[in-house]
Amino acid sequence: MTANQPNTQFIIHRGSHQIGGNCVELATRNARILIDCGLPLDYDEQDVETQNEIRENARKWLQNCDAVFLSHYHADHYGLLNEAPQGTKVYATKETAELMKISGMFGEDLTEYLDIHPIEDTVTIKDFRVTKFDVDHSAFGACAFLFEVCGKRILYSGDIRLHGKKGVLYKNLPQNVDYLFLEGTNLGRGVRQKTETAIENEFVKQFSSNPDSLHLVWCSSQNIDRIVALYRACVRTNRVLGVDPYAAYALELAHQNRQSIPNKTFPSLEIYFPWSFTNWMIEKDRQLVLDLRRGATKLDQTDLPVNPSKYVLLYRPKLIGDLNRYISKTKVCLTNSIWAQYWEQDKSEINRLKAWIEDKPGLRQKLPDIHTSGHADVASLQKIVEHVQPKCIVPIHTEMPEKYKKLFQSYTVLAVTDETTIDLTNTKE
Ligand SMILES: [Zn+2]
Numbered sequence: 001m002t003a004n005q006p007n008t009q010f011i012i013h014r015g016s017h018q019i020g021g022n023c024v025e026l027a028t029r030n031a032r033i034l035i036d037c038g039l040p041l042d043y044d045e046q047d048v049e050t051q052n053e054i055r056e057n058a059r060k061w062l063q064n065c066d067a068v069f070l071s072h073y074h075a076d077h078y079g080l081l082n083e084a085p086q087g088t089k090v091y092a093t094k095e096t097a098e099l100m101k102i103s104g105m106f107g108e109d110l111t112e113y114l115d116i117h118p119i120e121d122t123v124t125i126k127d128f129r130v131t132k133f134d135v136d137h138s139a140f141g142a143c144a145f146l147f148e149v150c151g152k153r154i155l156y157s158g159d160i161r162l163h164g165k166k167g168v169l170y171k172n173l174p175q176n177v178d179y180l181f182l183e184g185t186n187l188g189r190g191v192r193q194k195t196e197t198a199i200e201n202e203f204v205k206q207f208s209s210n211p212d213s214l215h216l217v218w219c220s221s222q223n224i225d226r227i228v229a230l231y232r233a234c235v236r237t238n239r240v241l242g243v244d245p246y247a248a249y250a251l252e253l254a255h256q257n258r259q260s261i262p263n264k265t266f267p268s269l270e271i272y273f274p275w276s277f278t279n280w281m282i283e284k285d286r287q288l289v290l291d292l293r294r295g296a297t298k299l300d301q302t303d304l305p306v307n308p309s310k311y312v313l314l315y316r317p318k319l320i321g322d323l324n325r326y327i328s329k330t331k332v333c334l335t336n337s338i339w340a341q342y343w344e345q346d347k348s349e350i351n352r353l354k355a356w357i358e359d360k361p362g363l364r365q366k367l368p369d370i371h372t373s374g375h376a377d378v379a380s381l382q383k384i385v386e387h388v389q390p391k392c393i394v395p396i397h398t399e400m401p402e403k404y405k406k407l408f409q410s411y412t413v414l415a416v417t418d419e420t421t422i423d424l425t426n427t428k429e
C-alpha cells in the first residue's frame with residue numbers, strides 16, 4: 001500500500017459473485033493479510049489458459065502477504081495455497097491444521113512448505129488482532145474470524161450453517177461488528193435444510209427397508225459429521241460401517257482432536273482395503289498404510305457377498321471397480337449423500353458407475369439421496385444477522401449478492417464486485 005492510499009481497505013479478490021474460490025484481502029499501510037485462498041468450484045471445467053491465469057492471480061495475491069487465515073479445509077477455500085511462497089504463514093484451527101496433512105496424499109503436502117500455525121483463540125499480526133470462532137459446517141474444524149484493525153471490527157463468517165450438530169455455535173459470534181462478510185450459498189434455494197439428526201434417521205429407515213442388501217453410501221471422506229451420522233445409523237441397524245484407508249485416515253485425524261469421533265478402534269467400524277487404491281497409497285506412503293492397519297479390524301471383503309446385510313460401505317465412484325471383484329453378484333443398494341450435482345457431472349468414473357448399476361437392474365438399485373447442505377438456509381442467515389447486528393453486511397460466497405438487500409432490509413448491505421478496493425476508513429455505515 002502506498003502513502004496516498006487509505007489506512008484500512010479490503011478487496012474481495014474472488015467470491016463476491018460466485019460460490020467458492022473465496023479470497024479476501026485486508027490491508028493497512030503496514031500489513032496485508034488474506035482470508036482463504038480457494039480454488040473456484042468450476043476450475044476443472046476451464047481451459048488451460050484460464051486455469052493458468054487463476055494460478056497466476058493467486059501467486060500475485062499471496063506474494064508478500066503477512067499471513068493467510070484459512071477458515072476450513074475445503075478446496076474452494078484452501079485450493080490455491082500451493083501457489084504461496086515457501087514459508088508463508090497460515091493460521092487455521094488445530095482441526096483444520098491437522099486435516100491439511102491429507103493434502104500430501106493427493107498432491108503437494110502443504111504442511112511441508114507452509115508455516116502452519118494452529119490458532120487457539122486470538123493472534124496478533126502487525127495491525128491485526130484476529131480471533132477465531134468455531135462454527136458449524138460440513139468441514140471438520142471450520143471457523144469464522146473476527147479481524148480488529150484500526151478501530152474497525154470485521155467478521156468473516158466462512159462457510160456456516162445452523163442445522164448441523166453444532167449449529168448453536170453461531171450464538172458465540174461477536175456482536176455489533178462494523179462489517180459482516182456473510183456467505184450466501186443457499187440464497188437461491190428457498191428450502192429449509194434438514195438437520196444431521198434427521199439425516200441419521202433417514203439412513204436408519206433406508207437400511208431397514210432394504211435389510212437383505214449391501215448398502216453403499218457415497219459421501220465425502222472429509223465430511224466428518226456425516227460419517228458420524230452414518231456410523232450411528234449403522235450401530236442402530238446392527239451393521240458394520242466399512243471405510244477405505246483414505247476415509248480411515250481422515251477419521252483418525254479428526255479422532256485425535258475429538259475422541260468421540262469413530263476411528264479404527266470403534267467396534268462397528270472396519271477398514272476395507274481396495275486392491276488398486278491401497279497399492280497406490282502404499283506407493284505414496286507405505287508407513288501411513290501400515291499405521292492404519294495397526295490395531296484396526298480389517299473388513300474381509302470375501303464376506304460381503306456372503307453376509308451383505310451385515311455391512312454398509314462408505315465408498316466413492318472410483319472404488320467400484322475394485323469392489324466389483326467381490327460384489328458382482330450381490331444385491332446392492334446405493335445412496336448418494338453428497339451435493340446432487342456431483343451425480344450429474346460428466347466424469348468417467350460416474351458414467352462407469354451409472355453403467356454398472358444399469359447393467360444388473362435386478363441386483364443393483366439407486367435409492368433416494370440422503371443429504372443436507374453444509375450451508376445456512378435463508379431463515380438461518382437471518383438468525384445469524386439478528387444475532388450479530390452488523391453495521392454493514394458484505395455478500396460473499398454467493399451467486400446472488402443482489403438478494404441480500406431484500407433479505408436484510410433494516411441493514412446496510414455493501415455488495416461489491418471482485419477486485420474492487422473498498423476504503424474502510426471513509427465508507428458510510
Ligand atoms: Zn465454500
Ligand SMILES: [Zn+2]
Binds near residue numbers: 072074137139159374
Ligand atoms: Zn466449505
